[in-house]
Amino acid sequence: MADRPTSSVLVIGGGAAGNAVTVLLRRAGITVDLIEARPDWNATTGSGITLQGNALRVLRELGLWEQAEASGFSFGTLGITAPDGTVLHIAEDIRTGGDDLPATLGMQRPRLQQILIDAVRACGATVRLGTTAESLEQDADGVFVRLSDGSESRYDLVVAADGLNSATRAAIGITDKPEPTGMGIWRIAAPRPECVTRTDLAYGGPAYIAGYTPTGEDSLYAYVVEGCRDRAAVDAADHAHEMRRLAQQYGGAWPEITQHITDPKQVNYTWFTRMLVEDSWHRGRVVLVGDAAHCCPPTMAQGAAMSLEDALVLAELLTSGRDWDDELFQAYYERRIPRVRTVVEASVQIGQWQLDCVHDADVPGLIGRTMDLLKEHP
Template identity: 55%
Template sequence: MPAVNNVLVIGGGLAGTATAIQLARHGVAVDLIEVKPDIAAIGSGITLQGNALRVLRQLGVWGRVSRAGFAYNSLGLRAPDRDGTLLVEFPDVRSGGPDLPATLGLPRPLLARILLDQAAATGVKTRSGLTATGLEQDGTGVGVTLTDGSTSRYDLVVGADGIRSATRRMLGIELEPEPNGMGIWRVFGPRPASVTRTDLFYGGPCYLAGYTPTGENSLYAYVVEDAGDHSGLTAEQRLARVRDLAAAYHGPWDEIRSTLTDPSRVNYTGFETHLLPAPWHRGRVVLIGDAAHSCPPTLAQGGAQALEDAAVLAELLIGHDVLDDDLWDAFTARRHARAAEVVAASNQIAQWLLDHEQGDVPGLVHRIGALVSQPA
């Protein structure tokens, strides 16, 4: 008998949908609400390491994800010279196990659609354009008021509503992510035949430039520069900014750059980070994913850590008879230190870039790879 009978999940991203799917598959009644009208229409691409793929397999969506994305098992480093010279190619850690690829890239909206479809198939009741405005809890449940004025009561509320989590604020937690001084331009476009894995370029006018294949005919490319306020730029000016920065990078970048013609496929995000101290719950409300922790994408572990949060939380809720301190202690023990180490390592790599310091990136990547290769 699960520890809960009915659950509200706030947020339809990776952490929220994964939690909802796993709970519903084990007989828990789950409502999933998402403030955005259509979360499956947002974003460019996403890079998922093997430990993320391991969770997607648990959710029953690995077959669809693998067909939709582009899998690879190595990482390339290239020079910011006129040829984009390949300096080294090395095998990546297969952190999901030998039967899963090391890495898979795919369009973020497509991943969102796959997860939302799976949620619906497992009986999750999903409503978009809706979120919570009030939480009133006691020892047996949580009363929730929604933006449409309706109220409901749940055994547990899961706040998976992202880096700007309104749930976090409703709990009175005064924690906001801090910028680190860098920002990333991402652009989605067609994949040249020469792009079969992620290649990273260090140096040149940007801290970092790279690309990730996301399907047979798609990729997303990115450049990382000093953070700035680009809100006043038109869509065409944003595209021109990316093309100007990318002009210093060659090899496959030359063909990629020639395809960057659609201003609507460019987005910019500042690097931010935060980590909620343990515990991540307040009574019968718990925060997971970006609501609890975030970091720069320097290790491509943001999505994986959100999925791990969901998998561990759902496993404990299903495996315990009551929602008590033992359950929460187990959740903290399995998630907090692990997520903290990933956040710290991601921030360390970002700091080395900011300081133009040649830190031991391979050593740090190997250490985190070994950590996340062990199931959470």
């Protein structure tokens, strides 16, 4: 068995999964190089993020829960409203991280990324920004990697955490690609009205969903979900106009939020996508984590949680003293695939019911069953 403290790992991608697995492996004394394609390390990208308790559980394992808690907005209920803002139902969120953690935490996405970046910097990993893997050559014991900066190194393992359009996934012969589900989402960060203390979702009106989530004492992120458009036909200069046109038809807190939808550069438009690599998540000494292996619509707010759980489980196995072989990587896949499949299928189903105008769908039942499963440790 290899001497684990001298083992070397290349992590490709500095998002939630890549950052988390880097910190966990360095904690065990493993040498880790992390490369990230974006020179800014995604430190300023995105509006907000909703983290359920099972994501918070992983942040606690990373030693980052207190920072996240201080930076975000914790809450434990979900409001369902009519388009005019009338509250129809308030549901208790399931505490998927256990009773000692909030059910839900809203955060500004750049703030979460900065907390993870700081943890990576502090753990002693080598970080190269604006860098990609140009080629991977494997043998039975490791991977020879040539990077875009011209350097070459050999690693015992490569962790592909390079997102839903993962070049590494394609490079090792896994042909799965994300597919659109038929919905698109407008997002923006905005000041938080005093009345917004939880996520509220309005179904119906000019869009499928209009919602907002508090992300701090003074901030929230708001989103409007509609049928997906041809992104090439959506002029970036019109982003604020298009989101405002939809949002201004909703009541409640929306009039106060809508007045801040003015700068098209602050509005983001993306499609909902789905993907699940059903076959093993590794080829030789290259293994997938996070969105490189799976992605789902944010209808259950579980995307980041699944990525963080991947990192936790993979790091646990890699630091268990077992050989780094097909059996270990298959064990990682087998622990993750049933749980991730449940989340992906439920997240897609919720959106499909809306697309199909199924008015009597058991959305609360599906969410409840899925969240009960997620209370179990990954």
